Structure formats: structure tokens, C-alpha cells
Amino acid sequence: MEFDETKTYLNLARAFAGESQAGMRYQLIAREATAQGYIALADEIKTLAKNETVHARRFFEELTKRGKELDNIEIDAGYPYHTGELTEMLKLAAIDEKNEHERIYPAFAKDAACEGFNDVAALFNMIANVEKHHEQIFNYLYEAMESGNLYKNEVPILYVCKECGHMQTTTEAWTVCPLCKSSQGFVSLNVPYGKEKS
Numbered sequence: 533m534e535f536d537e538t539k540t541y542l543n544l545a546r547a548f549a550g551e552s553q554a555g556m557r558y559q560l561i562a563r564e565a566t567a568q569g570y571i572a573l574a575d576e577i578k579t580l581a582k583n584e585t586v587h588a589r590r591f592f593e594e595l596t597k598r599g600k601e602l603d604n605i606e607i608d609a610g611y612p613y614h615t616g617e618l619t620e621m622l623k624l625a626a627i628d629e630k631n632e633h634e635r636i637y638p639a640f641a642k643d644a645a646c647e648g649f650n651d652v653a654a655l656f657n658m659i660a661n662v663e664k665h666h667e668q669i670f671n672y673l674y675e676a677m678e679s680g681n682l683y684k685n686e687v688p689i690l691y692v693c694k695e696c697g698h699m700q701t702t703t704e705a706w707t708v709c710p711l712c713k714s715s716q717g718f719v720s721l722n723v724p725y726g727k728e729k730s
């Protein structure tokens with residue numbers, strides 16, 4: 533069977549489109565966060581946006597290295613088009629990530645394995661694992677913002693001003709940096725990387 537007749541060929545094209553769009557959607561969320569003064573939050577989201585564009589690159593590479601002269605690929609797939617408040621966007625992004633790692637990429641990995649593309653199956657699984665962490669990060673950010681706890685913690689933790697480096701171990705970050713007078717939006721976040729939601 534020619535590569536362009538496989539499910540894997542179409543799944544890679546769908547995944548490339550999905551990752552490209554996720555990268556852009558997250559840049560738009562970061563833009564809104566910046567506009568609202570949440571600079572450290574915007575930085576976190578820009579990192580996630582970059583992750584998605586790298587995923588897109590890897591899918592593109594896997595697709596183009598196997599395809600013959602690829603001009604145009606017809607795909608049908610649904611992609612998220614959300615709009616709303618910043619907190620709502622964070623929540624919806626978590627749901628999109630959950631869909632990717634629980635439903636979409638495992639199915640694509642299965643198709644790839646069935647068609648004998650074990651390295652592509654492994655790539656889908658590796659990226660699904662990243663998306664699981666992305667879901668956790670978005671959920672954390674959503675819940676912290678929604679509950680007003682983005683800059684509060686039950687036990688003292690280290691907060692750092694990303695502008696001047698001022699740091700303090702406390703249960704609540706300063707609203708105005710005592711050193712450089714930057715706003716709270718510049719204070720580092722307490723994102724629980726790699727931890728399951730408790």
C-alpha cells in the first residue's frame with residue numbers, strides 16, 4: 533500500500549493541523565493574559581504554545597519524509613474554536629488537551645502500529661504524554677485563577693519577581709514588588725509540573 537493511502541498519512545496531517553492550531557490558540561491566550569497584566573502566566577502559556585509548534589514540526593517531518601511529492605492533502609477533522617474570558621480559555625484548553633491524550637493520539641498510535649509504523653506510533657504516544665502534563669498545567673492555572681489563589685499558598689513557598697529577582701518565602705506574594713515596583717503579574721507561578729491533580 534502506498535503511504536498516501538494509509539490512515540497514518542491522514543492522521544499525521546490531522547495532527548499537524550491540530551498542533552499548529554493549538555500553538556496559535558495558546559499564543560492568543562498568552563496575548564490576553566499579557567493584556568490583563570498576567571505576565572508570568574503569559575510566559576507559562578507561551579512555553580506551552582512553543583511545545584505545540586514543536587509537536588507540529590515533528591508530525592510534519594514524519595509526514596513529508598515518507599510522502600511522495602506532497603502538494604495538497606485533503607483532511608476532514610474537527611478542531612476547537614473557543615472564545616471567552618481568560619479563565620474560561622484555560623479551562624477549555626485543559627479539556628482540549630485531555631481529548632488529545634485520552635482519545636485522539638491513542639487512536640492514531642493504534643492505527644500507526646496496525647499499519648506497521650511503530651516509530652510514528654511511539655511519537656504519538658510520547659506527545660500524548662506531554663499533552664497529559666499540559667492538561668494538568670492548564671487545570672492548575674484555571675483553578676488557581678478561578679479561586680483567586682494564583683499568588684497564594686497554604687504553606688510558605690518561594691515567590692520570585694521575574695523582573696528584578698526579588699524573592700521571598702511567604703504564603704502570599706506581594707501586590708507591588710518592594711524592590712522594583714513591578715505588579716504582581718510579574719511574580720513567578722507555582723505550577724506543579726508533572727504532578728497528578730490531587
Ligand SMILES: [Fe+2]
Pocket residue numbers: 551554583584587588659663
Ligand atoms: Fe501538542
Ligand SMILES: [Fe+2]
Pocket residue numbers: 554584629662663666
Ligand atoms: Fe498540549
